[in-house]
Amino acid sequence: MSLDSTKADDIALVIEEAIVSGELAPGTVLRQEQLSEQFNVSRTPIREALRRLAALGLVSFVPNRGVRVRTLARDELHEAFLVRAELEGLATEVAAEKITPDGLAELDACERRFAEISQDLRSREPGEERRSIMGDWVRANHAFHDVIFRAADLPLVEQLAKSARRSFSGPAVWAPGDHSIDELYAKNAEQHRAIKQALFAGSAAGARALAREHVLSSFHLLETILEQVGAQPRDWAKGRAARR
Numbered sequence: 001m002s003l004d005s006t007k008a009d010d011i012a013l014v015i016e017e018a019i020v021s022g023e024l025a026p027g028t029v030l031r032q033e034q035l036s037e038q039f040n041v042s043r044t045p046i047r048e049a050l051r052r053l054a055a056l057g058l059v060s061f062v063p064n065r066g067v068r069v070r071t072l073a074r075d076e077l078h079e080a081f082l083v084r085a086e087l088e089g090l091a092t093e094v095a096a097e098k099i100t101p102d103g104l105a106e107l108d109a110c111e112r113r114f115a116e117i118s119q120d121l122r123s124r125e126p127g128e129e130r131r132s133i134m135g136d137w138v139r140a141n142h143a144f145h146d147v148i149f150r151a152a153d154l155p156l157v158e159q160l161a162k163s164a165r166r167s168f169s170g171p172a173v174w175a176p177g178d179h180s181i182d183e184l185y186a187k188n189a190e191q192h193r194a195i196k197q198a199l200f201a202g203s204a205a206g207a208r209a210l211a212r213e214h215v216l217s218s219f220h221l222l223e224t225i226l227e228q229v230g231a232q233p234r235d236w237a238k239g240r241a242a243r244r
Helices: 005-020 032-039 042-054 074-098 100-122 134-152 155-166 179-201 204-230 235-244
Strands: 059-062 068-069
Touching: 005 032, 005 042, 032 042, 042 059, 074 134, 074 155, 074 179, 074 204, 100 134, 100 179, 134 155, 134 179, 179 204
Parallel strands: none
Antiparallel strands: 059 068
16 A cells, blocks of 8 residues: 555545544635645545545535535435445345355355444443554444345446445544443444344344344444534544554
8 A cells, every 4th residue: 555545544434533523614715735734645645535536425526616525414324325225235135045054154264353343332331442453343334244245246236335335434533532432332242243143043034134134223223323423513623643
């Protein structure tokens, strides 16, 4: 990985946290020259960071106007999770009928890995300690669901479901606020286990219902997190300085 790519990762994460927490309000214009000066870097990593944020759906490129922070509306979030719930439910139902022993073994390993990271997450103090492993948590979460998508072998369903989840898949989006949310993280991991067990049992209808419930519960988790971080504004410039 190049130095510019590493810088782009760091810059994208800082801006992402600022957007999610509300420190950068919807509609805010992000100018490359100003960001380049603020982060003390060339425009190359700035452009790359903005492209990554656009892929997450957090900013949009407006012709002749630059880059603007998008609105993370509750209704938009809810609709995306409703779509995901139906599509992932369908994929999980089909996977229950098609998954191989090797696929089940991989699913078991991914479920155990996610459970370990979730437990580690809950054992840490809120703040930097937890944020430092959110990337691992997100990747482990995706890995579990990706085993199911591969087993189902429904390319269009997978593409649409992942498109719906992409806007809200960055680590900063899922960064927890305080210990009051721990039970929701525990429930999330327990739901993975229940889905795994349904797939091991070959229960197509049960797996579909559990997957749908899981995605809708994930919306409640995300909604709670956004309420927490929105109530705890920080100076995003200080966050930027801490990472330089």
